Amino acid sequence: MRNKGAAVRQRIVDTADQLFYHQGYENTSFSDIADAMGISRGNFYYHFKSKDEILNAVINARVTRFTEMLSEWDKKIPGPKQRLHYYIDMQSRNQENIVSHGCPVGSLCTELAKTRHSTLVDANQMFTVFRDWLITQLKLLGLKNKAKLISMHLLARGQGIATVSNAFEDKEFLRREVKQLKQWLDVEILKVSH
């Protein structure tokens, strides 16, 4: 079939994406990906020049996926405040994965900061997709001047929750902090309407 090659390429990216999340980038070998997919090691080099290129494709795939996801949220969730709550609740919805493997964005950036500092700039595009969307929502709520600061603050709070609940494998902590963060945001929103 015509698109078989492209389909395999996509499957490589999807499989690598998940394995990089579960095991880390450096700790995931071609054999790991090949075994998980049922293809041979040599086949990778028809689709990618190097492991670095796979990493790049995974980062791009994630950026695209997050962008589409946020676009869906814009469509299906009526107001910016509800959208922001839905964003914060993402950690509760993914609590199993976060407790087991941390945040896919933060843990990859943390790894690359140590091992491949030159690709960190690409990797933190995963963060800026969320940050820019958060700024948009916050501005819709009238938080003009504080939008950028609050967006970064929300990113950091999310990272803190992910890192600590992962280190302690503590789901209760995650849920408690998510709840608290929504309450904090509500107070910030209230401040502006007075």
Place this chain on the structure above:
Amino acid sequence: MRNKGAAVRQRIVDTADQLFYHQGYENTSFSDIADAMGISRGNFYYHFKSKDEILNAVINARVTRFTEMLSEWDKKIPGPKQRLHYYIDMQSRNQENIVSHGCPVGSLCTELAKTRHSTLVDANQMFTVFRDWLITQLKLLGLKNKAKLISMHLLARGQGIATVSNAFEDKEFLRREVKQLKQWLDVEILKVSH
């Protein structure tokens, strides 16, 4: 000299400690440590059975170092509120390192959660040293019931600040968040005295 062997062992641990922080555990080889110290690769196995044992020694050394540091703070800083501020300010004092390499505790736990899940329990002892000390300080301030929750919250806030300022290499953000966190804590302390 009598203690030469022990001294080398200590130097291995110190050098590995720093390299694990800068480059990550898996990404640091025996050659890296040997080159940094000016000893040969084979010599490691007189002092340690395996790389895993070095990791263990590094974790224990950090736990000891943090414990002693906090004990020093107890001596030199008069009140619990000032101590807590000094704790939060630790990130400002280490801002260069944190922006370049993240938090030594959090980034190691994040790595081990993916690659050596069985040693994560040992690694998060590095967190509990701080958590237990925070609980003590918070109880001294009369925050009896909330002490544990707030201690975990402070750990998470610190991790969020480290992860995001590292990913964006953003010192300004780090300082802003540190200031904000101290203000938040002051409000929590005020709540209890009323």
Place this chain on the structure above:
DNA sequence: GTCTATATCGAGATAGAC
């Protein structure tokens, strides 16, 4: 396009001389 076979390299680890 996908495979097998292989080259090359660097890792952790061991043996034994000094």
Place this chain on the structure above:
DNA sequence: GTCTATCTCGATATAGAC
């Protein structure tokens, strides 16, 4: 105690058959 030499393994990457 520290060294050199070496073993073994698994990693990325390449060559070429099919």
